[in-house]
Amino acid sequence: MKILVCAKQVPEVTNVQVDPETGTLNRDGVASILNPFCEYAMDLALEMKEAEPEGEVEIVVLSMGPPQARAALLRCLEMGGDSAILVTDRKFAGADTWATALTICKIIEKLDGVDLILVGKHAIDGDTAQTGPMLAELLSIPQITYGVGLEMDEKKKRVRVRRENEGGFEKVQMRLPGLVSVSKGAASRRVCSFESILGARAKDISVMTADDLGLDEAELGLQGSLTQVVKVFPPISKEAGRIVNGTDANAAAHEVVGILKEKHFV
């Protein structure tokens, strides 16, 4: 059985800011990491691989991004992925979720017999959670979003996924091939051994470009995108409020409950 994990390299978003003067994104000194939800997708894939006899499950990792995204793929191979595909081309730059899903769809159509696609529930930079479902639709396969746990049936024709929802959880069964988007769940986090880190360097990372897709250039990147960003700006910050010294907890509580009374909360 073949599992494809889609992985994205993202900036560590806690440090990203907009320059209020120019409105441009300041990424200076911001580290690039493997999107945490993609890492959870890897955890689930590895858990399935380990549950089966050796050689039964193959994990292929795919990443679309600049050449530096190789580092995110290497990280997935260190974790235990078997091989990787880097989808990179300057022509892909500026792709929105539609153009990204279409590009990845064309790559997957060229791969043989993918049974299960795992993606992160969203990437922490864009936060859209759209590319996975769009990819599933373009491949005409079913999906389960917000998965936190996964089991395979014995015949490997179906998966049962525990899914987060507003009210709690659902257990959903899906026919394969299918796509699952992964939230942080029960799968154990992995510490890569020295051997697995060394071993990753010997694994294959193939590169695919726009020429491998069979798509018109007008379908790629910014040109192929259906949405356009017209402006970015920093969130509006609010004026600082009143500060109460809590060294004397009783006095502070008295003051604050006074405010709560004024506002009719008490």
Add this chain to the structure above:
Amino acid sequence: MLLIDTNTCSGCRLCEKNCPFAAMLIVDEIAVVQDNCTLCGACANVCGEHSITIERAAASPEELAKYKGIFIWAECDESADGESLVPKKVTLELLAEAGRLAGKTGEEIKVLVLSDGRPVDTNPLFAHGASGVIRFVNKLLWPYSTDAYTTVISAMVAAKKPSIFLLGATPDGRDLGPRVAARLKLGLTADCTQLEINEEGQLIQTRPAFGGNIMASIVTPFSRPQMATVRPNVFAVSETPETGRKGDIEDFDVALQRGVVRTKILEVEKVGTAGGGIDNAEVIVAAGQGLNSPDDLDMLRELADELGGTLAGSRPLVEAGWIPHTLQVGQSGITVSPKLYIAVGISGAVQHVVGMNGSGSIIAVNNDPEAPIFKVADVGIVGDAAEVIPALIKEIREAKKAA
């Protein structure tokens, strides 16, 4: 344009069976498309041979102008007695916001209502500004499934050609939106928190990105409808609904086959949240990783009880397993806008703040005077939660006694 590859078409009739509009016929063992095709994409999605392709070129401005009206998907919950389906609160929020947009574009607002046969009360939809409801009833429509809903909603949108289509950015809304958008080749913006109409009449869709560190404004220039999922609890429900206002109810007639649904819900596990969850709470007491142990949650629950509120928390507490994800406030959790939000031991990272800065009054308790939470708080107490919270509880009890 819909193209059929006659070399690969096997005449299997899947497209014929699954076409919502009976617009596909098998003639001499080859699929033939009829004039009433809406290009809704249901056939291409079920074709095992990939023989059907739909070419959707970027439309001209004249073509785009033919799309009219604002559509809203009414995601529903079951009523308490299970006898009927009730549109979620976010539907009314979307109606209020759509009403504001329609004031600028002069368009009609219609609500898409899908039901398994149980009644859906449409009166609140009309009272909150809908001029029409487009309804489709089929027993396959409960519980929600990606496949059935994508097929029906795509068919409705393809046939009716609205200029704007809004969905709540709930888990199911964010599951459905991208499927419909990809099937119809439409631009889609996720999780919007502001909507505007610009001078050219385009929908400006603004949303937080990079964990809430930036805001981005997005347009959809080449495709209609302009689709967006909208974050719940950001837009206010109208406080002055027109009770008794009426509108049209149109029953939409499409075919929906059992075979399109490839998933099945086996079990539902509700996580207990007495009082109906945090998204509708008027008072929230939220815990952060400044607390010493899960036992500290007890005093926060007590404080919440005193104020008639609900306990919530930040992401680190969910990851540590102290609280369930259904109580998580923030960018990757739930957005809340209670009248009173008390943040205890929460540092105030931007990812948390974007989920609660729409609250009426914000009180923060933190022992670090530099904590960013104090920048958004109306009242900040710099002190130890283990001392301040019991003192607050005691003071509130005394105030209640005195009243």
